[in-house]
Amino acid sequence: MKNLLAAARGEAPSDLVIKGGRIANVLSLEYEEADIAVKDGIIVGIGEGYNGIEEVDADGNVLMPGMIDGHLHIESTMLAPATFAGAVVPLGTTTIMPDPHEIANTCGLPGIEFMWRESLRTPLDAYFAAPSCVPASPFETPYQEIETLKMMECYDRGWCTHMGEMMNFPGVIAGDEEIWGKITTARGLVKTAHLPNVTGRDLCTYLISGCNGDHESNFADEAREKLRRGIWVMIREGATEHNLEDVAQILLEDEARYARCMAVSDDLTASHILFNGHMDHKVRLLIDMGIRPLIAAALVTINPAQYFRLWDRGAIAPGMLADIVMVPSLEECRAMKVWKRGVLVADDGNPLFKAFAPMTIDLPQTSAANIRLTPDSLKVRAEEGAKIRVIEALPGKVLTNELTLDPLVVDGHVESDRERDILKMVVVEKNQGTGRIAIGFVKGFGLKKGAIASSVAHDAHNYIAVAADDRSMLTALQYLIDNHGGLVTTQGEEVSASLPLPIGGLMSNLDAPSLSKALLRMIKSAEDLGTEIRQPFMALSFLSLSVIPELKLTDKGYVDLAKGGIQTLFVRE
């Protein structure tokens, strides 16, 4: 403190003085031509005449506060925390608020601790949400249930600072005891919401919970109603969910509403980050649609800081962390230099820190490695005169349809029907290592040969596979078992292409450019097997997502929550 004050008074040199820049002041909403003095990672002065041990000439460029992503799932990128930091810090992101919901499903509390511990090894401050909905439904099998006491452990041990998106809005509204236990024990913390199309009286009832940061608005009307009711509107722009242009209309209607809004990512991919950017991308999009640049900047800096009560950041102001990004202009928001706590951590788009390989030794190595599958495991004995339920995958959607079709029966068993594109799909329970197998059928993948399989399968992330034949499927599943997860394509006994995801079956050790290339190779390989679906592995990953209607396949079999739960494979009409 004495050091800070001496530098602030100008009686001692600062560690760093950035001179000659234009500060994007997100508090007074002005540009300011002033120097920034930094000592011990803290901004101690703004003005003129400071001396620094190091002095940098900003040469008329704009200096903005380090950017903050208020909601995202690191796992969606398949990047590890360190490689994620390697990808986004050079884009000007200095703080993130990740919800480790996915790894909590596959690895439980050790997974959450792992994400937290790995993040500490990077210059990217990560404040984690305690996942509030693991399992996402009673028909999923996570590594362990994250109930109230486990969430409290996350807070008490410092892994999590706030409550993750409370997705079970029917439970909140109905007054479910367990859900309210989670809400009540998060008293005093920021609690975030998940309210897709929840409006009117349901919205009001839900808000008694105090869970008041929501990223699920698709349209301006929905966002405006949520804002009125007290929600901080998280304007989402992710790799597949593009809500920004619609939702930010509420700011074009009345700019002053920005005070309780912020931009967030939710789900990203490595290639989306590489080709579009991260929070910088959102700033550019907001400005392009007509939002005032300084307001756009506030939506990714001071506003998420205020909502998450991170009083030490979000603006370039004395006493705040020296998280500073140099850009040519807000309109052309592309980071030239990034300082984190006063240390230059990225220059011209390149990280100046090492993206360490993760220490996966901290993760529970699932007993799934002991699962033994045989050709018989995959057989389905036909029922005389019965039809089968088939999931219809809808291109580019999380939603599915249910079809009832005649099965292809060979030697008394139901087999993949390549002619009619009714392919066998399998889910193998891996989180608890039981090896329990559920078998269903899917239409829409169009594989002519081989199999594709993945250990990314929302929300429980068991092993999932779709195949044109049993032999290929067995090879694919065995690959996942032997490699603790990954993405794989097979033909017969051969692995065609593979991408290991050794971290919880969800994340790779590759950096963003390598991962992006590897994913493209995987998609290409799937296309070689005949699929015309655009993102075959992403489509596959949603076929287990039991919380979304209609028919899905979990390790417990077909599930349709709209119909109340488990559904049989065979149907008699």
Place this chain on the structure above:
Amino acid sequence: MKNLLAAARGEAPSDLVIKGGRIANVLSLEYEEADIAVKDGIIVGIGEGYNGIEEVDADGNVLMPGMIDGHLHIESTMLAPATFAGAVVPLGTTTIMPDPHEIANTCGLPGIEFMWRESLRTPLDAYFAAPSCVPASPFETPYQEIETLKMMECYDRGWCTHMGEMMNFPGVIAGDEEIWGKITTARGLVKTAHLPNVTGRDLCTYLISGCNGDHESNFADEAREKLRRGIWVMIREGATEHNLEDVAQILLEDEARYARCMAVSDDLTASHILFNGHMDHKVRLLIDMGIRPLIAAALVTINPAQYFRLWDRGAIAPGMLADIVMVPSLEECRAMKVWKRGVLVADDGNPLFKAFAPMTIDLPQTSAANIRLTPDSLKVRAEEGAKIRVIEALPGKVLTNELTLDPLVVDGHVESDRERDILKMVVVEKNQGTGRIAIGFVKGFGLKKGAIASSVAHDAHNYIAVAADDRSMLTALQYLIDNHGGLVTTQGEEVSASLPLPIGGLMSNLDAPSLSKALLRMIKSAEDLGTEIRQPFMALSFLSLSVIPELKLTDKGYVDLAKGGIQTLFVRE
């Protein structure tokens, strides 16, 4: 919680439904025609179709959130907490953030506890600041020093929720150990500032402390600079400090800056409240000067709530307290009805609650009652050939000048010189009951006869008197000693007029209208003694305020902080 949810879902009646109003939505900055359902003091629904055990027709009037005063000193009004509530709740104020700085000087921690305990007996939520500067200077004698450990006791015992205005900015900037002890132990709490004309490098240095809510801006330039540097700008409009119209210019320049601004009172008087209002007055002033009405409303509702982290109030939204004010319009912001936690507490300007007489038994009864003064106590032996320092009181200002003048000597003693208006003034130390007497002289009061005396004398609030003759002065001081304080005018042995202030020598038991009348009577009586000063008791109360230059009189004698401290009465040239 189950009750709330059932009412929210519409499955059980609410306690109260306010129908047919126009909600002033300070979140989305819109008016909304919607009903408000309230259960157990909480807003559970906004919309239509709610049934209430009680239903109120708002008849097209505007419903705004209960108003919040982010900074004030209750003691300045001379009203007790309960009578203060009786005065401002009917005006639509439902939450205040008082700094009990004055009573902390006269009664120490028991005084702070008293204010807190008395406030609990009213429908006005009061969240107190822990006074950070008692004594205000080393030359003042408070009842006890409020050092770091005593401030911590205020937090720990629940009396105070945040740190009061840190006035000692030189100490903060210099890194004074004791000051920084206070700052450091308030870690995690809101810390407020006091930065009159502190700018540039000093401002930056001060802000490392994290004390970031300031009400001392007099002009737009000052406020704009503070906003830039991270300060929440408290736009002050008090009984004598009228800063609103100047400071709120920063909002006319750019409305979106409202996000980190609020309106506050600081110091009020009973008559100011009666004739102008409280926060409603500020809303009207803001709108009159061209601020958008919904933004003006935000400055007295959601914004102070956000700054002080009162997440449960500041807007009419589900889950928030049902603190609701009905007004004809924001432009004509005059409360017709006021609900606090869903209970109607004021109707048509009248409180529906009893303003209890305070339980002063909790206050330390100062041993000042044992002080015995004699005519000799007031005598000043003249020094041959020496001149005397004289305070020049400047009409309507807290500032003073120092004069050096020839004394009027009678029988070897310096006496009040009515001809030249050089009057004797006396300060009697009462907080610790030592009876220590300091004597000085003042020009500007113009008393032709008699004395005026007061127990309100910033910041230590010892007994202070100015007199045309010693006999009147003795009578006046003896009145204060016998009555534990008050305001008094005397002539010879007669008390001309008096107003007891039995609560810490600062506050009356009267309600606002009676007090206002009594104060007018006191001023009239002082004018009868010949003074032409406009607010003689207020002018008197500032003559001890040692933190403000130039010359002041405390119980330790003349003080001029600009000259380094104690000054002698006599001067030889």
